[in-house]
Every structure is written in C-alpha cells, then in structure tokens.
Amino acid sequence: MFLKIVSSISIVVCCTLLGIHMSNRYDRRIYNIRVLQSILINLETEIVYYSTLLSQAIRNSTRNLEGDWKNFFLEVADILEYKKDCSFAEVWKETLQGIKNCPYIGKGELDIMYRFGLQLGNSDRLSQRKYFEIAQQQLKTEEKNALQLHFRYGKMYRSLGLLLGLGIAIILL
Amino acid sequence: MIQKIEKKPIDALNPILDALPDNLKKIILSITPTILKDLEEIRIRQDRPLMVYSRGRDYFLCRNGRLTHHADNAYIVSQDDIRRTLELISSYSIYAFEEELRNGYITLQGGYRVGISGKVVLGKEGIISFRHITSFNIRIAREILNVANKVLPFIIENGQVLHTLILSPPQMGKTTLLRDICRQLSNGFPGFGGVKIGIVDERSEIAGCFQGIPQNDVGVRTDILDGCPKAIGIIMMIRSMSPNVIITDEIGKPEDVMAxxxxxxxxxxIITSAHSSGLDDARRRPILKSLIDKNIFQRILVLGNSLGTGTLERVYDGIDWSILLDHPVR
Structure with a gap:
C-alpha cells in the first residue's frame, strides 16, 4: 500500500510538472517575442543613428538581454566576424535553421525574422528603418496571438497535468 | 633627397584579402610574390576579366593565379563575385557607408580605398545611391615618408608655418605630399617643435580613416574630421580643436573660400591643395583666382612630373609673386 501511495504521488507530481512545462512554453514564447522586440529596437538605433557595422551593432543590441533570440543574434555576429565564405543571407538562413526546433519560438516569429534578415544591412538607413518598422508591426501581431494562445492553453495545460496525474493515480489505486 | 617608401608586406594586404570572396582571394594569393609585393590595384568588373596592376602595367588573372596578357584565358568575374565583394567590403553594412558610396568609394581597414562604379540613382540634391554596382577598383595605398623634405624649407619661415596652396594635376602626389607635410609638422623635426594640426578629410584620402582611426601616419598632434565637408569642417575645427594649422585637400567650392x-x-x-597644372591654369578658375588674387596664400607650390611623379616644379611667394624655386626638384 505504501508503495502504491508513493508511486501515485510521484505520478501526480510528474504529470503536474509536465503540465507546467507545457504551459511555460506559452509564457516563454511571449518573453522571447518581447526580447526580440527589444533587440530590434536597439539594433535599429545602432544602424539608423550610429551607423555601427552590423556585427558590432548586433553585439551592442543584445547586451543586457537574455533569451533564445540573444543566442541566435550572437551566433550570427560570430559567423559574420570569423567565417567569410558565405553571404549574409546564407548565414542568416542557416542560423535560423538552428533555432527552428526551439520549443519557445513560434513559426510566426521565425517567418518574420526570415524575411527581415534578407533585407538587413543591404540598403541605406532610411530603407533599413522601414524594414525595422515592418518587422516590429508584425511582431506586435505575433505577440497578441501568443498572448491569446497563452490564455487559452496555458492554464488548460496546468490543470490538465494535475488532473491527468490524479486520474492515473486513482486508476492505479 | 632620401625618400622612404613604405612597401606594404603581404601581411598588410590582409584587410584587402578579407574583403574578397574566397575564390578571388585564392586567385590573388596565387600570384607570384614579386608581383604581389608591388601590387597597386585590383580591378574587379562584372562579366569581364579579373585584373591587377603592378610594376607599372596591368595583367589579366587566370583561375590559378597565373598572369596573362590574353583576356580570353582570364577568370571572368561573376555577378555573385560582385555581390559578395560588396558585402565584404562594407562588412555587411551598406547603410554605414551611405555617404562614402555617394562619393564613389569605401575605405577599408589599413586605409585602402575601394573605388566603386555602376548605375547611379540621382535625386534633387545629387547622387542618392548606387542601384547596380558593377565594378570595384581596390587601390593599395603606398605611404611615402619624407616626401615633404624638399617642401618644408619653403613653407616654414622663422619657425612659423605659412599659408600654403599646392597646385597639381591629378595623380601627381599632392595628397601624399600633404600627408607627409602633416606628419612632419605634427611630429616636429630638428629645428621645428611640432604644432597642433587639424585635418578636414572630406574624402578620407589624407588620413585614410577606418571607423575614425587614421590608417596613415599623420603625426601625434593631429586631429581628424573624417568625411566632413571642408567648409563645415574648417569652422568646426576652429571652434572645437584650436589647431595651429588646418590641412585640407582639393578646395574648389565658394563655401571653401569663405571657410x-x-x-x-x-x-x-592653412595648407591645402587644388587641381591645376600651374598658376596660369589656376587663375582661369574663378574660385582659385579669387583666392590667389586676394593674396591669401603666402606660398604656392606647383607639382608636376617633369622628373617623375611628385616633382616640385615651382614655388611662388603668394604675396609679391617672386619665384622662390624656378627649377624642378624631386
């Protein structure tokens, strides 16, 4: 009986944690979108107002920020500085491929960043500013979508995890 | 007269090699070392043969780096080579070189200049940008030290620098001369203690700045306003940096005269230069004529090539118009 109680408690805890984990995906995605918006604001300032070279502009823009997008941008900057045998578009696409399977980044943001990257750095400051504006507008829409998903599924996964755990425990008992 | 030419070792070509796509870089590195050592220009033109200029003549380059005089055997530059070269010379940051692109060049680390040509987009205020860039001329700058030795006795009197105008046709070494004058006046030399110099380097030619840092030796007491229009830059220098001497290149606009x-x-x-083959030629240009006739410059130096590039042909006293040097000196 003691063994049954312990295993039931373990199952409830595990299922609850799984639910929390699933729910956190939605939280973390919103966090990542907001970090991405901050990075783009900083990057726009570096490019439009200071004309900083792209790799350095990326490094300056990600300073004091965290999250999965920071790692993506830093990887792009590293490649630009040390690997000179591919074009910027290739670097951007390859690095995006690397974070494609990250559970905390949505397809919407990936598509926005894919299109944005093809224009980054290759025109004058006025055009660059417009590309930043477009990307920011699209990210705002994506943030709203992510928030809706968070409200719709975030709480559901938390409750579902606990209930699933309890259900399995009751059956076993 | 001893002139010390600073030959760039092959390692010093690294900023240029870094600005080339891998395939072009391999071709350039395969050139025989003697030619590579004296390389003056790399010409990259879309759909045309890759060329270099070295030791006073040009060569086509084959895919394996062999030099040839037959264009048919040469490596033909592709559109992708041009696109990649543009990305690399601009460090993937076209926006950072907007102003330079309007002037038709980008300066690389090391002071190397890349001339650019292609289809220009015009606006109300002149060139807005390039739409199709189709060729690059990578110039390997050679810094010539002590070239100003022959000139300094004429432009310094009783320990004071004199207002000086250098007249020269293109490619006769006036920027090289200005740079060395700047270096020597700034550092000082036996009998002259060195003075504060302000360079207004509108086209980044004198100091060859890369990200604001001079890539050529322009002296220890020298401040540089890089990429700044001369008229604005001269006023800014006066107000902010209190220089003893302002050096600028190629004056020619009415606002330059006012500044x-x-x-x-x-x-x-002021020490400056202008495009002109001599005093009479300069007097035919209204802006220069007004400057010369106002007796602003105490010394007028004329450069030519009668004894080779950089020959000092004549020196005039700009006040009483006496000739201080009447035979060419190199």
Whole structure:
C-alpha cells in the first residue's frame, strides 16, 4: 500500500510538472517575442543613428538581454566576424535553421525574422528603418496571438497535468 | 633627397584579402610574390576579366593565379563575385557607408580605398545611391615618408608655418605630399617643435580613416574630421580643436573660400591643395583666382612630373609673386 501511495504521488507530481512545462512554453514564447522586440529596437538605433557595422551593432543590441533570440543574434555576429565564405543571407538562413526546433519560438516569429534578415544591412538607413518598422508591426501581431494562445492553453495545460496525474493515480489505486 | 617608401608586406594586404570572396582571394594569393609585393590595384568588373596592376602595367588573372596578357584565358568575374565583394567590403553594412558610396568609394581597414562604379540613382540634391554596382577598383595605398623634405624649407619661415596652396594635376602626389607635410609638422623635426594640426578629410584620402582611426601616419598632434565637408569642417575645427594649422585637400567650392577666410581671421594657418597644372591654369578658375588674387596664400607650390611623379616644379611667394624655386626638384 505504501508503495502504491508513493508511486501515485510521484505520478501526480510528474504529470503536474509536465503540465507546467507545457504551459511555460506559452509564457516563454511571449518573453522571447518581447526580447526580440527589444533587440530590434536597439539594433535599429545602432544602424539608423550610429551607423555601427552590423556585427558590432548586433553585439551592442543584445547586451543586457537574455533569451533564445540573444543566442541566435550572437551566433550570427560570430559567423559574420570569423567565417567569410558565405553571404549574409546564407548565414542568416542557416542560423535560423538552428533555432527552428526551439520549443519557445513560434513559426510566426521565425517567418518574420526570415524575411527581415534578407533585407538587413543591404540598403541605406532610411530603407533599413522601414524594414525595422515592418518587422516590429508584425511582431506586435505575433505577440497578441501568443498572448491569446497563452490564455487559452496555458492554464488548460496546468490543470490538465494535475488532473491527468490524479486520474492515473486513482486508476492505479 | 632620401625618400622612404613604405612597401606594404603581404601581411598588410590582409584587410584587402578579407574583403574578397574566397575564390578571388585564392586567385590573388596565387600570384607570384614579386608581383604581389608591388601590387597597386585590383580591378574587379562584372562579366569581364579579373585584373591587377603592378610594376607599372596591368595583367589579366587566370583561375590559378597565373598572369596573362590574353583576356580570353582570364577568370571572368561573376555577378555573385560582385555581390559578395560588396558585402565584404562594407562588412555587411551598406547603410554605414551611405555617404562614402555617394562619393564613389569605401575605405577599408589599413586605409585602402575601394573605388566603386555602376548605375547611379540621382535625386534633387545629387547622387542618392548606387542601384547596380558593377565594378570595384581596390587601390593599395603606398605611404611615402619624407616626401615633404624638399617642401618644408619653403613653407616654414622663422619657425612659423605659412599659408600654403599646392597646385597639381591629378595623380601627381599632392595628397601624399600633404600627408607627409602633416606628419612632419605634427611630429616636429630638428629645428621645428611640432604644432597642433587639424585635418578636414572630406574624402578620407589624407588620413585614410577606418571607423575614425587614421590608417596613415599623420603625426601625434593631429586631429581628424573624417568625411566632413571642408567648409563645415574648417569652422568646426576652429571652434572645437584650436589647431595651429588646418590641412585640407582639393578646395574648389565658394563655401571653401569663405571657410578659409574664417580660418585666416582666427589666426590659423592653412595648407591645402587644388587641381591645376600651374598658376596660369589656376587663375582661369574663378574660385582659385579669387583666392590667389586676394593674396591669401603666402606660398604656392606647383607639382608636376617633369622628373617623375611628385616633382616640385615651382614655388611662388603668394604675396609679391617672386619665384622662390624656378627649377624642378624631386
């Protein structure tokens, strides 16, 4: 009986944690979108107002920020500085491929960043500013979508995890 | 006269090699070392043969780096080579070189200049940008030290620098001369203690700045306004940096004259240059004529190539028009 109680408690805890984990995906995605918006604001300032070279502009823009997008941008900057045998578009696409399977980044943001990257750095400051504006507008829409998903599924996964755990425990008992 | 030419070792070509796509870089590195050592220009033109200029003549380059005089055997530059070269010379940051692109060049680390040509987009205020860039001329700058030795006795009198105008046709070494004058006046030399110099380097030619840092030796007491229009830059220098001497290149606009007059009124010496084959030629150009006739410049130096590039042909006293040097010196 003691063994049954312990295993039931373990199952409830595990299922609850799984639910929390699933729910956190939605939280973390919103966090990542907001970090991405901050990075783009900083990057726009570096490019439009200071004309900083792209790799350095990326490094300056990600300073004091965290999250999965920071790692993506830093990887792009590293490649630009040390690997000179591919074009910027290739670097951007390859690095995006690397974070494609990250559970905390949505397809919407990936598509926005894919299109944005093809224009980054290759025109004058006025055009660059417009590309930043477009990307920011699209990210705002994506943030709203992510928030809706968070409200719709975030709480559901938390409750579902606990209930699933309890259900399995009751059956076993 | 001893002139010390600073030959760039092959390692010093690294900023240029870094600005080339891998395939072009391999071709350039395969050139025989003797030619590579004296390389002066790399010409990259879309759909045309890759060329280099070295030791006074040009060569086509084959895919394996072999030099040839037959264009048919040469490596033909592709559109992708051009696109990649543009990305690399601009460090993937076209926006950072907007102003330079309007002037038709980008300066690389090391002071190397890349000339650019292609289809220009015009606006109300002149060139807006390039739409199709189709060729690059990578110039390997050679810094020539002590070239100003022959000139300094004429432009310094009783320990004071004199207002000086250098007249020269293109490619006769006036920027090289200005740079060395700047270096020597700034560092000082036996009998001259060195003075504060302000360079207004509109086209980044004198100091060859990369990200604001001079890539050529322009002296220890020298401040540089890089990429700044001369007229604005001269006024800014006067107000902010209190130089003893302002050096600038290729004057020719009415506002340049006004700025120079401001500098004179502030007690600052001016050393500058202009495109002209001589004094008579300069007097036929209204802006230069007004400067010369106002007796602003105390010394007028004329450069030519009668004894080779950089020959000092004549020196005039700009006040009483006496000839201080009547035979060519190199």
């Amino acid at each position: 120079i007059e401001d500098a004179l009124n502030a007690g600052i010496k």
